[in-house]
Amino acid sequence: MDSMRQTLKLKLDYDQLTNCMRCGFCLPACPTFKETGLEAESPRGRIALMKATVDGVMDPDVPFEEQMSHCLGCRACEPACPADVKYGQLIEQARDAIETHTRQHRGWVRGVRKLVFKGLFPHQNRMSLLGKGLRLYQKSGLQAVARKTGAVGVFSKQLSDMERILPEAGGQGVVQRFGTRVAAKGEKLGTVGMFRGCLMDVMFAETNRKTVEMLSEAGFEIVIPDTQNCCGALHAHSGEIDQARQLAMNNILAFQAAGVDYIVSNAGGCGAILVEYDHLLHDVPDWSEQAVWFAGRVKDVSTLLAENGRKLHFRKEEAGEAPVRITYQDSCHLKNVMKGGGAPRKLLSDLPGVELVEMQDAGSCCGSAGIYNITQPQMANQILDHKMQHANATQASYIVTSNPGCLLQMKLGIEKHADREHVQATHVIDFLYDRMVKR
Structure with missing residues (x-):
């Protein structure tokens, strides 16, 4: 325990620990606190646990580790904090220290990690092979056999539930479809480096394709560096900080060589770490300046289209046609880290024939949180149950969001708690693209 305490002392930013005023403004913003009412399940409570452990008041035991893993990492506490405590950085630092000494993981879990x-x-080549294998599984009849025999539920019911709502895997990513450069339509307004993501380019290849085509319509030349890799978000959130830093350095080199004006992401979870590469690498020799260059160019695709792109044209509603009712579920990281919750709403509100109805607590986490809905299924499902109550109350035909994890979670919510024939979940780019009038 003493060795873990020493590691926590080295990794945790003690100034941030002492910045917490214990005012409690974070409590109503925290999903786990709202669900349990327990002080330890709040940002203030977790910060107190971190500080008590570093100060030697308590031991960094298994319950301490478990409490750090209960946090969704949604960072809704940060905008609510009057002291500007960087809670997201603290929880990542704590998890990084825990992973160095963890006693939680069994041997097979360590192997899977x-x-x-x-x-x-x-x-990326291995992710592509994964996509092709998943596509074969879905198209060959193996999926139907696995579902009929119950094989998909061998490991856990949660994985079985998630398997049912997986989208059709793409056989080709954006580079295979377009090459590494796509020209702007009409006058060129700027050059955009597209961050294609890892899962986005496998599970949501069509969304990536539509992103490229929409950016071209909006006046941007798109460069897709083939040497880019995973953003590192899952690594950073899971205590694999060194691996996250290496991935960040590779991405910086790839996009610097491309000479881009903007770096665009269509996944809120990816965008949130991309825009914080300057923090991730601030103490890495010879990388801080390059990381600042990179982070300063990162934008969510909705923000870029709303603020910097040429006005797009969308098909008008037919006479007598009732407006399509939609609601928007915020991506936590887009809203709380990238401060981009307004742009998707603006784009959606401007669509002809569409009525945007705000759901209660749209900015509260849906329970996806990277792989949280797999590692902490009980809490994730509890949060999702309440989220779907609010979504269903809007009577919307579409639940729109800006992050693949949120999208899958909302699909799961519809599967469990909504009329699947009349409600569907979709990415904001898919919803916009399908109504766009191309030149």
């Missing part, structure tokens, strides 16, 4: 974080996500 090594496979996923080191052997799979950092390698």
Whole structure:
């Protein structure tokens, strides 16, 4: 325990720990506190646990580790904090220290983590092979057999539920479809480096394709560096900070070589770490200046289209046609980290024949949080149940969001709690693109 305490002392920013005034403004913003009412399940409570551990008041035992893992990392506490405590950085630092000494993971869990974080996500070619394998599974009849025999539920009911709502895997990513450069339509307004993501380019390849085409319509030349890799978000959130830094350095080199004006992401979770590469690498020799260059160019695709792109044209509603009712579920990281919650709403509100109805607590986490809905299914499902109560109350035909994890979670929510024939979840780019009039 003493060795973990020493690691926590080295990794945790003690100034941020002492910045917390214990005012409690973060409590109503925290999803886990709202669900449980327990002080330890709040940002203030977790900061108190971190400080008590570093100060030697308590031991960094298994319950301490478990409490750090209960946090969704949604960072809704940060905009609510009058002292501007960087809670997201603290929870990542704590998890990084825990991973160095963890007692939670069994041998097979450690093996899976090594496979996923080191052997799979950092390698785009392996992610592509994963996509092709998943596509074969979906198209060959294996999926139907697995579902009929119950094989998909062998590991857990949660994984079985998630498998049912997986989208159709793409056979080709954006580079395979477009190459590494796509011209702007009409007058060129700027050059955009597209961050294609790892899962986005496998599970949501059509959304990536539509993103490229919309950016071209809006007047941007698109460069898709083929040497880019995973953003590192899952690594940073799971205590694999060193691996996240290496991925960040590779991405910086890839986009610097492309000479872009903007770096665009269509996944809120990816965008949030991309825009904080300057913090991730601030103490890495020779990288801080390059990281600032990169972070300063990152924009969510909705923000870029709303603020910098040429006005897009959308098909008008037919005479007598009732408006399509939609509601928007915020991506936590887009809203709380990138401060981009307004841009998707503006784009959606401007659509002819569409009525945007705000749901209660639209900015509260849906329970996805990267892989949280897999590692903490009970809390994730509890949060999702309440989210769907608010979504259903809007009577919307579409639940629109800006992040793939949120999209899958809302699909799961519809599967469990809504009329699947009349409600569907969609990415904001898919919803806009399908109504866009191309030149």
